[in-house]
Amino acid sequence: MNHGTIFASMALAFFLSPALAQSEETTVTFDDLIYREGVFYHKSAGDNPFSGTVKKAGQRWAFLNGKAEGPYVSFHDNGQLASMGSYLNGERNGEWLTYHVSGQLMIKETLQNGERHGAWEYYFINGQLREKGNYKNGNMDGAWIGFSVNGNVNEEYTGNFKDGVKVD
Secondary structure: OOHHHHHHHHHHHHHHHHHHOOOOOOEEEHHHEEEEOOEEEEOOOOOOEOOEEEEEOOEEEEEEOOEEEEEEEEEOOOOOEEEEEEEEOOEEEEEEEEEOOOOOEEEEEEEEOOEEEEEEEEEOOOOOEEEEEEEEOOEEEEEEEEEOOOOOEOHHHOEEEEOOEEOO
C-alpha cells in the first residue's frame, strides 16, 4: 500500500470519527487547555482530563484522558501534508512519516514510547534515498548507509553503531 493510500485512509477515519462517535466530541485549540503533571485539562472543565480533538494552525491531534492518543496530522502552509503518525498514551508511537514542502516523503521512521526504535529512512527532495539505518531505544544501532543524490553509496555517511556510538 502506498503512502498516499495510507494517508487517505487515516485522514478519512480521523476526520469522520467525530461524526461516527456515540457521544458528542469536543474540539478545542491548545489555548483552551492547561497542562499539569503530564496531563492536559480544558480550562473550563475543572479537574477532568481533556478528551476530544485539539486543533492548532495546520495540526490536529486526538486526545483521551488528557493525553495525545491516536492519529496526528499536520500540514505545511501551502496545504501539503507535513507529517502524520499516531500517539499512544501521550507519546509518538508506530510509523511516522514527514514530508518535504513539495509533498515528497522526507523521513520514514518507527517510534516506540516516544523514542526512535526500528527502521529510519531519510530522503532527498527528489525522492532518492539519502540515508537509512536503525534505532534502538533512541540510539543509532547497527549498519547505517548514506547515499548521494544520484543513489551511489556515500562512504562519508556509512558506518556501524552500537547504542549511538560509531564502532568502526
